[in-house]
Amino acid sequence: MPFQPVKFYQTGTFTVGNRLLAPEERTVQANMQRTNGLNSGHRACQGCGEALGARYAIDAAMRACNNQLVAANATGCLEVFSTPYPETSWQIPWIHSLFGNTAAVATGIAAALKVKGRREVRVVAQGGDGGTTDIGFGCLSGMFERNDDVLYICYDNEAYMNTGVQRSSATPPAARTATTMPVGVEPGNVFGQGKNVPQIAMAHNIPYVATATVADLHDLEYKVTKAMGMHGARYIHIFVPCPLGWGAASNDTIKLARLARETGLFAVYEAEHGEVTSVSKIRKRVPVEEYLKLQKRFVHLFGKTPATETIARIQAMADRNIRKFGLLEEEGV
Amino acid sequence: MEKPFAITLDVGSSLANHTGSWRTKRPLYVDRLPPCNNACPAGENIQGWLFHAEAGNYEAAWRVLVQDNPMPAVMGRVCYHPCESSCNRGQFDEAVGINSVERFLGDEAIKQGWKFDAPPKASGKKVLIVGAGPSGLSAAYHLARLGHQVTIFEAGPFAGGMMRFGIPKYRLPREVLEAEIKRILDMGVVLKLNSRVDNILDSMKSAGFDAAFLAVGAHIGKRTFIPAGSAAKVLDAVGVLHSMEGEEKPMLGRRVVVYGGGNTAIDVARTAKRLGATEAIIVYRRTREKMPAHDFEVEEALQEGILIKWLSTIKQVSDAGALTIEKMALDDKGFPQPTGEFETLESDSLVLALGQDVDLSLLNGVPGLEIKDGVVQVSPALMTGYPGIFAGGDMVPSERTVTVAVGHGKKAARNIDAWLLGSSYEAAPKHELANYEKLNPWYYNDAPKTMRPMLETLRRQSTFDEVQGGLDESSAQFEARRCMSCGNCFECDNCYGVCPDNAVIKLGPGKRFEFNLDYCKGCGICVSECPCGAIKMVPEEV
Ligand SMILES: Cc1cc2nc3c(=O)[nH]c(=O)nc-3n(C[C@H](O)[C@H](O)[C@H](O)COP(=O)(O)OP(=O)(O)OC[C@H]3O[C@@H](n4cnc5c(N)ncnc54)[C@H](O)[C@@H]3O)c2cc1C
Ligand SMILES: Cc1ncc(C[n+]2csc(CCOP(=O)(O)OP(=O)(O)O)c2C)c(N)n1
Ligand code: SF4
Ligand SMILES: [Mg+2]
Numbered sequence: 106m107p108f109q110p111v112k113f114y115q116t117g118t119f120t121v122g123n124r125l126l127a128p129e130e131r132t133v134q135a136n137m138q139r140t141n142g143l144n145s146g147h148r149a150c151q152g153c154g155e156a157l158g159a160r161y162a163i164d165a166a167m168r169a170c171n172n173q174l175v176a177a178n179a180t181g182c183l184e185v186f187s188t189p190y191p192e193t194s195w196q197i198p199w200i201h202s203l204f205g206n207t208a209a210v211a212t213g214i215a216a217a218l219k220v221k222g223r224r225e226v227r228v229v230a231q232g233g234d235g236g237t238t239d240i241g242f243g244c245l246s247g248m249f250e251r252n253d254d255v256l257y258i259c260y261d262n263e264a265y266m267n268t269g270v271q272r273s274s275a276t277p278p279a280a281r282t283a284t285t286m287p288v289g290v291e292p293g294n295v296f297g298q299g300k301n302v303p304q305i306a307m308a309h310n311i312p313y314v315a316t317a318t319v320a321d322l323h324d325l326e327y328k329v330t331k332a333m334g335m336h337g338a339r340y341i342h343i344f345v346p347c348p349l350g351w352g353a354a355s356n357d358t359i360k361l362a363r364l365a366r367e368t369g370l371f372a373v374y375e376a377e378h379g380e381v382t383s384v385s386k387i388r389k390r391v392p393v394e395e396y397l398k399l400q401k402r403f404v405h406l407f408g409k410t411p412a413t414e415t416i417a418r419i420q421a422m423a424d425r426n427i428r429k430f431g432l433l434e435e436e437g438v
Numbered sequence: 439m440e441k442p443f444a445i446t447l448d449v450g451s452s453l454a455n456h457t458g459s460w461r462t463k464r465p466l467y468v469d470r471l472p473p474c475n476n477a478c479p480a481g482e483n484i485q486g487w488l489f490h491a492e493a494g495n496y497e498a499a500w501r502v503l504v505q506d507n508p509m510p511a512v513m514g515r516v517c518y519h520p521c522e523s524s525c526n527r528g529q530f531d532e533a534v535g536i537n538s539v540e541r542f543l544g545d546e547a548i549k550q551g552w553k554f555d556a557p558p559k560a561s562g563k564k565v566l567i568v569g570a571g572p573s574g575l576s577a578a579y580h581l582a583r584l585g586h587q588v589t590i591f592e593a594g595p596f597a598g599g600m601m602r603f604g605i606p607k608y609r610l611p612r613e614v615l616e617a618e619i620k621r622i623l624d625m626g627v628v629l630k631l632n633s634r635v636d637n638i639l640d641s642m643k644s645a646g647f648d649a650a651f652l653a654v655g656a657h658i659g660k661r662t663f664i665p666a667g668s669a670a671k672v673l674d675a676v677g678v679l680h681s682m683e684g685e686e687k688p689m690l691g692r693r694v695v696v697y698g699g700g701n702t703a704i705d706v707a708r709t710a711k712r713l714g715a716t717e718a719i720i721v722y723r724r725t726r727e728k729m730p731a732h733d734f735e736v737e738e739a740l741q742e743g744i745l746i747k748w749l750s751t752i753k754q755v756s757d758a759g760a761l762t763i764e765k766m767a768l769d770d771k772g773f774p775q776p777t778g779e780f781e782t783l784e785s786d787s788l789v790l791a792l793g794q795d796v797d798l799s800l801l802n803g804v805p806g807l808e809i810k811d812g813v814v815q816v817s818p819a820l821m822t823g824y825p826g827i828f829a830g831g832d833m834v835p836s837e838r839t840v841t842v843a844v845g846h847g848k849k850a851a852r853n854i855d856a857w858l859l860g861s862s863y864e865a866a867p868k869h870e871l872a873n874y875e876k877l878n879p880w881y882y883n884d885a886p887k888t889m890r891p892m893l894e895t896l897r898r899q900s901t902f903d904e905v906q907g908g909l910d911e912s913s914a915q916f917e918a919r920r921c922m923s924c925g926n927c928f929e930c931d932n933c934y935g936v937c938p939d940n941a942v943i944k945l946g947p948g949k950r951f952e953f954n955l956d957y958c959k960g961c962g963i964c965v966s967e968c969p970c971g972a973i974k975m976v977p978e979e980v
Contacts, residue, residue, distance in 0.1 A: 115492065115919045115928065116969055119881045122931025124947065125492060125919065134935035137944050145940045145957040146452030151460070152961030157938040191447035192455060322935060348961075356962030359936055363880065 118323045132322050133165050140167045140196060142174075147194040148186040152355030154345035154362065155183055155260045158319045159231065162258050162343060165326040167197065169333035170227040175218075177211040179232030179241055180204035182267040183260060205240035207232045208248040211255040219254075227333065228254065234261040234275035238302045245302075249309035252337045256329075259302065259340070262347035270350040274300040277370075278422070279415050280402045282350075287405035296418060306340040307376045313337075315375040318344040320362035324385060328375060344371050352401020364396035369423035372430045384430045393420045457939060461960035463975045465933075465953055470872035470925025470971055474521035474536060479837070480507040480576075480845040484521055484536055485926055491539055491918035492928075497552060499918075500543045504554065507844055508579040509572070509618045511548055512601060514541020515610050515906070517841045518732060526874045526924050532887040535909075535917045542914035548617045554583075557625055561585040563858045566647040568635045568800065571599020572840045573653035573831030575622055576847025577854075581651075582625040584855045590627065591641065593634035596683070599655050600832075601840060603680045604702070606709050607902040635800045638827065649826045649854050652801075652814070653847065656794035656832040666788075667757030675706045675791035682709060691786020692716045695761060697752055698791030699729040704736065706789050707744045711899055719783070720746045723766050723774045738905065742898050749774060752788070759785045796833045811835070819853040819863065820846060828854055872925025876971030881930070885920050888913045927951070927972040933964035 111118045111130055118126065122135030133139055142163035149156040167174050175198045178184045184201050187194040202210040211230035218226050230248075232241055237259040248255060264282050265271040272282045278296040281287045285294040306314045312335050317325040325343065332339040346353060346361040353361055365371035366385065370393060373385035394416060397403040406412040427433055472485040483502055490499035503510050514537055525533035546552075563586045567574045570592035578588045596602050597619050601610060623629055635641045642650050659674030666672055673688070675698070681688045694710040696703045699722035710718040720739075722729060725748050729736060740746070747763070751774075754762040761783040766774035795812050806823035808815040813835050820828045830846025832838045856863035891907035898905055909917060927950050934942045934951055941958035942951050965973045 115883070115921070115923070116881045116930055117883045119883070120930035120932045120969060121935030122929070124929040131931070132935060135931040135944075137946065141940050144452055145954070146455035146457060147939070148452075148455065148457065149938060151959040152963055153938045157936065160938070160940070187452070192450045192452045194452040354962075356966040358938075358961070358963055359967050 121322055132326050133168050134322060140164050142167050142196050144194045144196055150349045152348045152358045154319050154347060154358045155262055158260050158343045158345040159183055161325050162329050165329040166229055166333050169330050173226045175214055175228050177202050177207050177230045179207035179236030181233035181236050185267055204236055206244050207241055208244040208257060212248050212253040215254045229256045229258060231258045235265040235273040238274045238300055249311050249338045254336050256332050256339045259342045260345045261342055262345050264350050266347050266350045292405050303342045307379050310379040311338040313339040313377055316342045316373050318362040318366055320359050353399055357399055367391050368393045368396045369427040369432050372426045374430055386434045387432045393423050456956045457959050458956045462978050463960045464978050465964050465973050466976050468974050469869055471869040472872050472924040473524040473526055477520040477524040479841040482506045485923055488918045488921040494915060496543055496546050500547045500552060508622055510540050511544025511614045511618055514544045516605055518839055527922055529874045530879055531884055534920045535887050538890050538909050539914050539918050542909050545908055554625055557582045558585045563648045566642055566650040569653040569655060570597035571653055571655050571831060572601055573843035573847045576844040577651045577851045578627045579622045580848050580851030582627050588627045590629045591633040591635050592631050595632055597629055603683055606705050608905050611904050638800050639804055648858055651850050652829040653831040654833050656796045658795040658797055660792040660795055662792055664752055664755055666755035669757040670755040670759055671787040673789045675702045675789050676794055678706055678789055690715060693784055693786045694718045695785040696720045696789045696791055699731060701731050703791035704731045704739050706791055708739055708742055711742055712902055718744050721750045721752055722748055723751045741895055755788055761785055820850040872971050878969050881969035882922055888917045923970045925971050930969060932967050936963050936967045
């Protein structure tokens with residue numbers, strides 16, 4: 106059963122709160138006493154989607170375990186902007202690992218807690234797409250395979266942002282990065298095979314896998330809360346736009362996440378033990394151009410002679426997702 | 439404290455790092471003007487009262503409403519609701535049914551016996567109002583709220599003006615009208631019925647009034663020259679509707695022809711049908727699109743079996759009531775031109791509904807007045823050319839609706855109040871308009887408009903029972919909740935949630951939010967994600 110939206114209360118559950126909803130129908134973020142697990146004063150850029158996603162996820166996780174939470178954090182923006190020595194923005198015990206071993210460090214913490222009999226304390230691991238889908242992938246797969254009691258959260262901003270926007274295996278085709286310049290016959294990142302880590306996580310048949318975006322807070326919190334209610338290896342992949350790396354306006358962060366979902370480019374779903382259990386349907390389908398046009402990393406696709414063929418290939422990716430996950434309300438015809 | 443190996447500094451919180459200094463633009467909470475409020479001739483704070491109705495606080499909603507308009511139950515029945523025509527929701531799915539919620543609140547107030555707040559301490563000033571129509575009553579209410587002693591002189595036997603002697607019962611039941619008038623009189627307003635004012639200056643002097651508001655309406659039916667046999671029965675519409683309120687109902691016969699294309703023509707035809715006419719026919723010289731009557735009224739009339747002959751003028755009436763009709767055709771400019779084609783239409787009576795003129799005789803001898811096109815000219819403060827005499831409603835240049843009349847009453851009251859104090863009234867500057875482009879419609883739910891129940895046609899043709907019903911509580915609340923709260927915070931918590939820097943402080947229910955400028959980096963996400971356009975970015979001063 107996916108998150109069930111409440112309708113007809115002006116904005117229903119589309120907004121963060123809503124004075125017309127019962128308190129339990131509002132989000133954790135709507136609460137005046139929310140924990141702000143990632144506190145103010147962090148040095149993320151204006152409009153950072155990763156900072157937003159991390160606070161959303163960690164606050165929900167904190168509520169779910171009565172604040173008894175420890176985090177291991179891979180190297181990356183999230184680590185760098187939150188903890189320049191000796192300051193920290195974190196309001197939970199938090200350990201910085203290496204770029205590639207967060208999953209293993211979290212496994213170790215979980216093992217230590219088990220030995221000490223501290224069953225009430227829960228463990229999350231978090232990292233960027235680079236730390237998760239590239240360099241940390243081996244440790245992550247091991248953590249899945251052993252079914253260690255860790256919730257791993259990947260904040261996917263589709264490149265190595267912290268070191269200056271280099272391509273990762275999560276960078277979309279055609280996107281410009283510092284290492285995939287818009288030159289040559291196939292400008293920007295290549296149309297490779299792709300590397301879909303949520304799907305790979307599912308292939309490990311772990312108890313819970315979910316995707317989410319910063320544009321749908323109710324859904325994101327529902328998934329974090331659900332994952333925290335389970336034990337074993339769990340994986341949540343959160344789509345977090347990066348204004349700086351994508352060349353987007355800082356006020357468009359949520360809009361971009363929304364468009365990624367509404368175009369079908371980013372499929373939002375959840376799976377238990379390898380089986381998809383629910384998908385978030387597209388509410389108002391839009392063509393991929395509307396999403397691409399807002400970002401300078403795709404600017405070479407537009408201009409005087411738009412790269413219609415490339416855009417069509419990206420649209421085909423969205424259409425494939427829509428077919429594969431059944432993202433439209435009415436299927437078939 | 440003993441520090442671990444290689445650690446030299448104590449752990450500190452990032453709160454020490456005031457990232458607000460990065461900002462070049464800052465967000466600002468604003469209240470923009472919702473288009474409904476902007477369009478309301480009575481200046482109602484529609485979004486403001488819907489806000490309370492959404493939460494089920496109907497009395498609070500009613501109290502906000504009556505700050506501007508004392509007659510919501512009447513408005514909820516007869517107002518032509520320009521608010522709905524300009525409602526932003528119309529661009530999303532369908533306009534909010536503002537008028538039906540207003541009626542619900544008005545009816546609820548009557549049912550629950552809600553009273554107006556007691557007027558403040560008496561100012562000692564006396565104001566004379568001439569005419570107890572909507573404009574006079576509204577002025578009386580607002581002047582009483584400002585502490586002035588108000589006396590209304592009304593020529594007729596009942597208060598209400600055209601709401602009583604024009605608008606038929608099937609659209610405005612009299613007990614509703616009476617309940618709302620009584621509530622105004624209960625504030626201490628003195629109403630003198632059957633007291634026609636023949637000379638305004640004399641009347642003002644007689645009881646020492648400090649100022650006067652004239653709202654005598656437009657009651658003289660316009661005539662047009664139609665050669666008619668001496669036995670032909672030719673009546674005027676306002677006269678016919680007026681006599682509906684007396685003991686003797688008008689005798690119109692079985693075939694009634696109404697000449698004209700305004701609301702009055704429609705009301706007379708529908709009245710004739712209810713009085714037993716087998717045929718009630720409206721003759722109008724232009725087309726349906728050009729008709730001044732509202733389309734929904736035309737539609738309701740057609741449903742009741744009223745016939746309408748478009749593009750037709752009446753040339754002659756014989757003794758026996760046979761009408762000679764000439765067919766018209768529209769020219770290039772859209773004006774009707776005679777075609778020379780004639781036909782005959784039998785009738786028992788002909789009712790002329792060609793508009794009304796103002797009876798200005800009470801102003802004879804008043805110096806300084808300007809009369810143009812048969813109406814009194816007034817300043818933006820609604821004062822006539824004679825200091826201390828103000829005028830409003832149908833007798834001044836206006837659209838001639840109940841709502842405009844009520845709006846004039848309010849405006850005049852504020853200006854009279856200022857004038858009595860020797861100052862002038864300055865309306866608060868208007869906020870920037872909250873047009874559709876200012877909203878983020880993503881956040882609103884699709885929800886179709888709730889329709890009001892209509893009386894079945896058979897009863898509409900034979901009785902004067904109210905045609906349009908009201909909404910029940912749950913539908914009224916549903917309808918209120920369709921409001922998008924254009925330009926005004928409705929506490930959805932979006933700004934509070936979407937800030938990546940926790941730089942929005944939630945102040946608690948009813949208290950809205952505040953920015954923590956120590957940490958706000960000025961990204962503008964809150965502005966983009968505010969559903970209702972209640973935040974804007976302004977450049978930081980450097
Ligand atoms: C048939 C008909 C249907 C209508 N339907 C609608 C509708 O559905 N919706 C809408 O918004 N508008 C409607 N209107 C228009 C609306 O009724 C008028 O615009 C409105 O009533 C004008 O208000 P008023 O206060 O200016 O004048 P009135 O309502 O005309 O009131 C003037 C009052 O002054 C009194 N008076 C006149 N002379 C003197 C005097 N010398 N001394 C003392 N008292 C005097 C009169 O007796 C009367 O009571 C309708 C009009 C008609 C004729
Ligand atoms: C082994 C190793 N290689 C390289 C780096 C340099 N480095 C630090 S963060 C980072 C990129 C992080 O990218 P991602 O994981 O996607 O996180 P983001 O900054 O985008 O949030 C790199 C390459 C490192 N710290 N360690
Ligand atoms: S949606 Fe509400 S505030 Fe906006 S115009 Fe309509 S009634 Fe007014
Ligand atoms: Mg990254």
